[in-house]
Amino acid sequence: MDLGIEGKVALVCAASKGLGYASALCLAREGAKIAICSRTKEAIEAAAQRIREETGAEVLPLVADVTKPEDLDRVVQETTTHFGTVHILVPNSGGPPAGTFETLDDSKWEIALDSTLRSTIHLVRAVLPNMKAQGWGRIIVITSTSAKQPIAGLLLSNTIRAGVIGLLKTLSQEFAEYGITVNNVAPGSFATDRITHLLNIRANNAGISVEEAKSQMESRIPLRRLGSPEELGSMVAYLSSESASYITGQTLVVDGGQTLGL
Numbered sequence: 001m002d003l004g005i006e007g008k009v010a011l012v013c014a015a016s017k018g019l020g021y022a023s024a025l026c027l028a029r030e031g032a033k034i035a036i037c038s039r040t041k042e043a044i045e046a047a048a049q050r051i052r053e054e055t056g057a058e059v060l061p062l063v064a065d066v067t068k069p070e071d072l073d074r075v076v077q078e079t080t081t082h083f084g085t086v087h088i089l090v091p092n093s094g095g096p097p098a099g100t101f102e103t104l105d106d107s108k109w110e111i112a113l114d115s116t117l118r119s120t121i122h123l124v125r126a127v128l129p130n131m132k133a134q135g136w137g138r139i140i141v142i143t144s145t146s147a148k149q150p151i152a153g154l155l156l157s158n159t160i161r162a163g164v165i166g167l168l169k170t171l172s173q174e175f176a177e178y179g180i181t182v183n184n185v186a187p188g189s190f191a192t193d194r195i196t197h198l199l200n201i202r203a204n205n206a207g208i209s210v211e212e213a214k215s216q217m218e219s220r221i222p223l224r225r226l227g228s229p230e231e232l233g234s235m236v237a238y239l240s241s242e243s244a245s246y247i248t249g250q251t252l253v254v255d256g257g258q259t260l261g262l
């Protein structure tokens, strides 16, 4: 299927590895021009080089911390200076800290709010003038199934992702008249460093090996395996496409069948 995004400009955040990287890679395969950011210069430059080598796409690597509004402004500005505009925005971040109510102090709440909700608000505000002016835009946020079905030990994600989804649903109503669609992809369990980190915590808490914790996790997934990051990235690319022009305000769950509920 031709997704119709050849030459479009995509900005994908937190994309040196994992789900952000896979999303950027899938967009690049469809012919989009790509700006990616993360905090580590070597990591983001190496990621850009891998995407260029695999796809031949033009890729602009930028160093930025999504919890810092000034970094987000600079990323949008440098992307716009380099490519002329932003057509596709993919807000993403590292995962919020794990923990239960009694183990999470205010500083952890601040980190989670900054990296998920506030960064999304700030990025949308920064790209909106260009998207409005061109009468075309795609905003696809990487969230989590925690917003549909709370996950034990991930109180911050369970709480704040729901707020992000409320924001996006509202924006989909407000931005429809500008030709901008707003959706989010809700990953279940994907083979990334984030999941390795969470599996280590679970194994430690339960006094079992990491392999055992992984087997337990996979046994709760109907497809009986973790997802590969590109299985999420391909959904991001689809939602960015012309073919998805009538889809807005939706949470697209990509989780191997794990989330219960109709």
Ligand code: NAP
Pocket: 013, 014, 015, 016, 017, 018, 019, 020, 037, 038, 039, 040, 041, 043, 044, 064, 065, 066, 067, 092, 093, 094, 095, 096, 115, 142, 143, 144, 145, 186, 187, 188, 189, 190, 191, 192, 193, 194, 195
């Ligand atoms: P990951 O493999 O750990 O990758 C995280 C990426 O984010 C890296 O590129 C990292 O690069 C970058 N990053 C982290 N903090 C950042 C910051 N403050 N500013 C800019 N970049 C930052 O994580 P992932 O699995 O891809 O997860 C991505 C998002 O999806 C997270 O919010 C996670 O909670 C959510 N999610 C993941 C899963 C899953 O199964 N993997 C499931 C549900 C939800 P640098 O270190 O260079 O900054």
